Amino acid sequence: MPTPIPRSRPVMPSDAATAAPRVIAVASGKGGVGKTTTSVNLAAAMVNAGQRTLLLDTDLGLANVDVLLGLSPRFTLADVFAGRCELADTILEGPNGLMVVPAASGKQHMAQLSPQEHVGLVHAFSELDRPIDTMIVDNAAGIADGVLTFCQASHDVIVVVCDEPASITDAYALIKVLNRDRGVQRIQVLCNQVQDASEGPALFEKLQRVTTRFLDVTLNHIGSIPRDEWLRRAVQRQEAVVDAFPSAPASVAYRGIARRARSWQSPMVARGHVEFFVDRMVAAGTGPDGGLPA
Numbered sequence: 383m384p385t386p387i388p389r390s391r392p393v394m395p396s397d398a399a400t401a402a403p404r405v406i407a408v409a410s411g412k413g414g415v416g417k418t419t420t421s422v423n424l425a426a427a428m429v430n431a432g433q434r435t436l437l438l439d440t441d442l443g444l445a446n447v448d449v450l451l452g453l454s455p456r457f458t459l460a461d462v463f464a465g466r467c468e469l470a471d472t473i474l475e476g477p478n479g480l481m482v483v484p485a486a487s488g489k490q491h492m493a494q495l496s497p498q499e500h501v502g503l504v505h506a507f508s509e510l511d512r513p514i515d516t517m518i519v520d521n522a523a524g525i526a527d528g529v530l531t532f533c534q535a536s537h538d539v540i541v542v543v544c545d546e547p548a549s550i551t552d553a554y555a556l557i558k559v560l561n562r563d564r565g566v567q568r569i570q571v572l573c574n575q576v577q578d579a580s581e582g583p584a585l586f587e588k589l590q591r592v593t594t595r596f597l598d599v600t601l602n603h604i605g606s607i608p609r610d611e612w613l614r615r616a617v618q619r620q621e622a623v624v625d626a627f628p629s630a631p632a633s634v635a636y637r638g639i640a641r642r643a644r645s646w647q648s649p650m651v652a653r654g655h656v657e658f659f660v661d662r663m664v665a666a667g668t669g670p671d672g673g674l675p676a
């Protein structure tokens with residue numbers, strides 16, 4: 383069992399006003415649909431647009447944000463949990479000032495953190511003394527507890543989906559459990575690897591039909607990313623496509639989504655921030671000390 387992150391002091395409203403990151407979780411039911419690609423490119427597009435952005439890789443079992451960006455972590459979250467360093471020590475400087483917190487690749491036990499440890503991790507961001515406007519959280523695929531906890535604790539959840547039956551079925555399963563078990567009522571849907579302009583809206587429509595029928599959740603189609611050969615070339619160069627090939631179709635699409643993300647209405651506009659994390663954990667009974675706020 384890894385050592386839990388030391389609990390931070392209680393989060394006061396003034397702290398929240400200083401930290402103030404808007405937190406966006408990126409998830410998918412099925413693996414391999416483009417979740418990490420999306421996290422990296424949205425984060426890069428946001429940083430290029432002047433937002434102070436931190437990309438957190440929580441795919442603790444199988445990390446790859448740092449690989450995609452060609453970064454070499456000195457410390458990872460595994461070191462934080464083992465008490466070998468502070469969270470701030472794990473932050474890598476990515477392209478154009480993007481802050482990247484790498485996960486711990488291949489450390490199987492890191493994929494099995496308790497809800498309290500997930501909360502501790504998220505809560506620890508309130509201790510960071512550098513200003514962050516937006517935090518993008520790249521999750522593992524599937525519906526493991528940690529994924530649900532990170533999604534539940536974020537202001538927005540982007541579910542990445544492709545037009546193939548397993549992706550749609552698994553996206554539905556993820557949305558269902560987020561909605562029914564974790565009280566998430568709004569999901570941002572990103573359709574990836576579309577072949578033409580009509581595929582994204584049609585795919586969104588399919589997903590929406592089934593969720594409207596069975597769930598009390600609002601889906602919002604935030605945009606579609608074309609299947610793009612330039613994106614694969616950028617991966618080979620270990621760069622975000624928005625940086626390597628800014629005029630590629632996928633880059634244009636990611637920039638558009640990043641721009642529009644600013645106007646998504648936060649479900650708790652007046653509150654938000656780190657305080658929002660803790661409140662939502664506690665509301666669901668997954669807070670530190672079995673439901674009591676730290």
Ligand SMILES: Nc1ncnc2c1ncn2[C@@H]1O[C@H](COP(=O)(O)OP(=O)(O)OP(=O)(O)O)[C@@H](O)[C@H]1O
Pocket residue numbers: 410412413414415416417418419420522523574575576607608609610611613614617632
């Ligand atoms: N729009 C796209 N056009 C072309 N290739 C893409 C696109 N999106 C993703 N890919 C490719 O698909 C593969 C899977 O992408 P990615 O690693 O982002 O998926 P993932 O959902 O994060 O997977 P995992 O859950 O296994 O981490 C990668 O090789 C990536 O380069």
